[in-house]
Amino acid sequence: MFADTSYDALSVDDVAQHAGVAKGLIYYYFKSKRGYYLAIVEDSVAELVARAGGESHLPGAERVRRTVDGYLHYAEHHHAAYRTIVTGGVGSDAEVLAIRDAVREELVATIAEGAYGRRTLPPIARLALVGWLSAVEGITLEWVGGQRARTGPTSPTGPR
Incomplete structure (x- = not known):
């Protein structure tokens, strides 16, 4: 609602x-x-993190691919929840922003673990990964916003 x-x-x-x-x-x-x-918001976040971070038994590159695919799948099928998580919810809600920041940290750690075999990274690598994730968030917001104008969903990662 x-x-x-x-x-x-x-x-x-x-x-x-x-x-x-x-x-x-x-x-x-x-x-x-x-x-x-x-x-x-917390329930939506839990679903996003679970979808993105699942499959921890896979090899690193496949885990990163599945993490990104899960992230985009969630955004594609939960437009409003995704927008709320990424933009911080109603106005400048400090609690929603804290939830969003925790999700970003978990996604960065999950991708780092899949790509580098560890959840923490040197500062410059972490900065690059956070910058990349910020770009992904912006692009995904644009993508899910544009989906409402199109007939039928499409995915930036190809057909499902």
């Missing part, structure tokens, strides 16, 4: 009605609309 409605315009009543539950149940589990929103 947050993908289609701004945070401020969406009420807990709307969420409860859409879910078919009593509003009190939302408050019981999430304490507030913000708690619910952060839970959605």
